[in-house]
Amino acid sequence: MVQQDTGARALIGLDGAALGRLMPMHLCLDAAGSIRQAGPTLERIAGASLAGRPFSEVFVLRRPAAASDLAGLLALAGRRLKLTLTAAPSLALKGLVEGLPDGGALIDISMGISLIEAVNRFDLTLRDFSPTDLAVELLYLYESKSVVSAELRRLAQRLNGARVSAEHEAATDTLTGLANRRRLDATLARLLAQGRAFALMQIDLDYFKQVNDSHGHAVGDAVLREVAHLLRGHCRNQDLVARVGGDEFVMLIVDIVEPFRLARIAERLIRQIEEPIHVGMIDCNVSASIGVSIFSRQDDPDARRLMREADAALYESKGSGRARVTVYAAATASAGDPDAA
Structure with missing residues (x-):
């Protein structure tokens, strides 16, 4: 769940619930590099509350460079980050970090090409994404493709069954059921x-x-x-x-x-x-x-x-x-x- 952090409200102007709706996969870090607030979707993927845990304990920064502390992370502000959760190392994530006035940081995280894997693996739904997130459009396309593919498979099975039945009938004596x-x-x-x-x-x-x-x-x-x-x-x-x-x-x-x-x-x-x-x-x-x-x-x-x-x-x-x-x-x-x- 989104943590209701008074510091975050003062710094960003939004309460935790509103920020969670707008950015379901965000992180707010304090000046010591610990997580003081996390988006609900991110916590669902992690499988536990992240508040109070050091960023470096929960995430592994893959690129562009390893950051050993918050200062190193803030030095990457504005650059696209590639990172993974220690709880789900195979799930590739993307991120963008910006500094906050109190010396902390706000990180917006997205799934990129790992979206479909995450949806299937963690049973995510549209409620786990911001309504304006491109992921929502991709999910609609994925669902549409899945529905169409399933229907095509059913149609192919019916056609194949009809073909096999027709071939069988064409090679069968109708009176006795023997071969013709x-x-x-x-x-x-x-x-x-x-x-x-x-x-x-x-x-x-x-x-x-x-x-x-x-x-x-x-x-x-x-x-x-x-x-x-x-x-x-x-x-x-x-x-x-x-x-x-x-x-x-x-x-x-x-x-x-x-x-x-x-x-x-x-x-x-x-x-x-x-x-x-x-x-x-x-x-x-x-x-x-x-x-x-x-x-x-x-x-x-x-x-x-x-x-x-x-x-x-x-x-x-x-x-x-x-x-x-x-x-x-x-x-x-x-x-x-x-x-x-």
């Missing part, structure tokens, strides 16, 4: 570019047309959603399952390229898909035919070739009686390996 052809093509291209081994499993539902014809498209859609749920349950984080047509699905299975393992995975899928799917009071029975192609690191990274091979293997499964899996090429013979994991 666009995302499948992008993932396939990425895996080929990385040279990562994987299998492409093409899945076509058997007897699905009969479900649609007998019970209608609403029931058919429910069956597709349930099949999508089953397929998603067989996918790891690195795998992908996509719906690419009415009742056509594709799975990309990463790092598994042994034909017998892929055949076992496909056989489990077929068994699960063949379980009756209940839609209300209706039991729907479908199955699946599956064709598999394999990409190894030594192969030519040709997405169209892989799709053709999977199509050819699927065609063979369909032609062999449906509800079957065919792994493309001679490796198909390994599909029944009894040691499969």
Whole structure:
């Protein structure tokens, strides 16, 4: 708080409260160099009352020169001082000193470029500054900038969220929530570019047309959603399952390229898909035919070739009686390996 000093009133013509309002960061020193009055903002930053303490104990004069006593300080009258509080040495302050008739001194202190740091560090408000102080204008600008910056950040987050949502929707099958052809093509291209081994499993539902014809498209859609749920349950984080047509699905299975393992995975899928799917009071029975192609690191990274091979293997499964899996090429013979994991 501002100290009510009768000497200061006589010398300056203002009581301590008025001087504190006009110069919230002032100091009045007596002839011995001790602080007899301090502005309220200065005391708030210092964290304690400064009255009665020697100036040299509370402040460190950095430039233009060290002053060991009040006479040395008064010799710097009219010159800009750079000083710090011993209680807050990282906070750079500026000052201007003038002598008083009784041999003491009046020092007006400001924060300069330390203003924002001090405001944040000591929770200063507009009440801690003189209304005519340039710091008030700077605080208004700082607050305005903070508000605008915060709003821009919120806007950017909303736009980014909308972009991510739009990208997700553009790559998602609306009926099943699986990836669509666009995302499948992008993932396939990425895996080929990385040279990562994987299998492409093409899945076509058997007897699905009969479900649609007998019970209608609403029931058919429910069956597709349930099949999508089953397929998603067989996918790891690195795998992908996509719906690419009415009742056509594709799975990309990463790092598994042994034909017998892929055949076992496909056989489990077929068994699960063949379980009756209940839609209300209706039991729907479908199955699946599956064709598999394999990409190894030594192969030519040709997405169209892989799709053709999977199509050819699927065609063979369909032609062999449906509800079957065919792994493309001679490796198909390994599909029944009894040691499969």
